[in-house]
Amino acid sequence: MRVFVTGASGFIGSAVVPELLGAGHQVVGLARSEASARALEAVGAEVQRGSLEDLDSLRAGAARADGVIHLAFIHDFSRYQDSIRADTRAIEVLGGVLEGSQRPLVIAAGLLGLAPGRIAMETDAASPSGRGVSEETMLALATRGVRTSIVRLPPSVHGKGDHGFVPHLIASARQKGVAVYVGEGANRWPAVHRLDAARLFRLALERAPAGARLHAIADEGVPTRDIANVIGRRLGVPVVSKAPAEASDFLGFLGAFFALDAPASGALTREQLGWRPVEPGLLADLDSDHYFAVDAGAQVS
Numbered sequence: 001m002r003v004f005v006t007g008a009s010g011f012i013g014s015a016v017v018p019e020l021l022g023a024g025h026q027v028v029g030l031a032r033s034e035a036s037a038r039a040l041e042a043v044g045a046e047v048q049r050g051s052l053e054d055l056d057s058l059r060a061g062a063a064r065a066d067g068v069i070h071l072a073f074i075h076d077f078s079r080y081q082d083s084i085r086a087d088t089r090a091i092e093v094l095g096g097v098l099e100g101s102q103r104p105l106v107i108a109a110g111l112l113g114l115a116p117g118r119i120a121m122e123t124d125a126a127s128p129s130g131r132g133v134s135e136e137t138m139l140a141l142a143t144r145g146v147r148t149s150i151v152r153l154p155p156s157v158h159g160k161g162d163h164g165f166v167p168h169l170i171a172s173a174r175q176k177g178v179a180v181y182v183g184e185g186a187n188r189w190p191a192v193h194r195l196d197a198a199r200l201f202r203l204a205l206e207r208a209p210a211g212a213r214l215h216a217i218a219d220e221g222v223p224t225r226d227i228a229n230v231i232g233r234r235l236g237v238p239v240v241s242k243a244p245a246e247a248s249d250f251l252g253f254l255g256a257f258f259a260l261d262a263p264a265s266g267a268l269t270r271e272q273l274g275w276r277p278v279e280p281g282l283l284a285d286l287d288s289d290h291y292f293a294v295d296a297g298a299q300v301s
Helices: 013-022 034-042 055-063 077-098 132-142 165-176 194-207 224-235 244-251 254-258 267-273 282-286
Strands: 002-006 026-031 046-049 067-070 104-110 147-153 156-158 179-182 188-193 212-215 219-223 239-242
Touching: 002 013, 002 055, 013 026, 013 194, 026 034, 026 055, 034 046, 046 055, 055 077, 067 077, 067 194, 077 104, 077 132, 104 132, 104 194, 132 147, 147 194, 156 165, 156 194, 156 282, 165 179, 165 224, 165 244, 165 254, 179 224, 179 244, 179 254, 188 194, 188 224, 188 282, 194 212, 194 267, 212 267, 219 224, 219 282, 224 239, 224 282, 239 244, 244 254
Parallel strands: 002 026, 002 067, 026 046, 067 104, 104 147, 147 212, 156 188, 179 239
Antiparallel strands: 188 219
């Protein structure tokens, strides 16, 4: 297929693009900057200049494609609802171009908060607010002749180049001198390696049925205390429990998220598409040097 990919130069997109190329697909990546364009060209992809808010560029990319993978999202949590609206508009525009063609449209969605305190399943409907709006839009498009599929990602999509939650935890431990977990630390986080996630996006593009909800889950639920233990050992700092009310003093915005119990299953996804994660799990990957390089990680506010 000729595949149009938004977010093609991002952390996940930069794994999806080589995965698609390696499987014999042509890739056209949306690039907002010259640096992104050069990165895409370097791996053998074509470039469509534009952005998530440039709807004409989205239409042009989708019109010339046999399928679309939408990974871009504006990660500005100070204007989160604006980001949701931009995402929904982009999906509507991409789906409008593909309408009636049975061409595939695959998007990334989130799992955190889907089913607090129990194992989240592919059959669980998303909340009608937040990024759940994007899922509702996708399910509507499935009735209009678009082969839509939703790949739900866990809070930790890990691997070299990660700039998400785990680097933030490491930065916090460096700055505060302690690795923190919340309460007993028995609450669980699901996880997947970015290369395993990339394979799932390809499989979804190639064969997922319309309206499919898929879970990119390798680790069903890693206790957060175990995550803190690896960070503490690697940095040589104490590992301590903090009450929920104190967590934000040490972890910033991540304090509330790190207290959630959010296990998730990908069993139905594996059965449906034959997807099998093969990369290192979260704890093994976290124990790698690339997470603890001096210039790695995030800043804690």
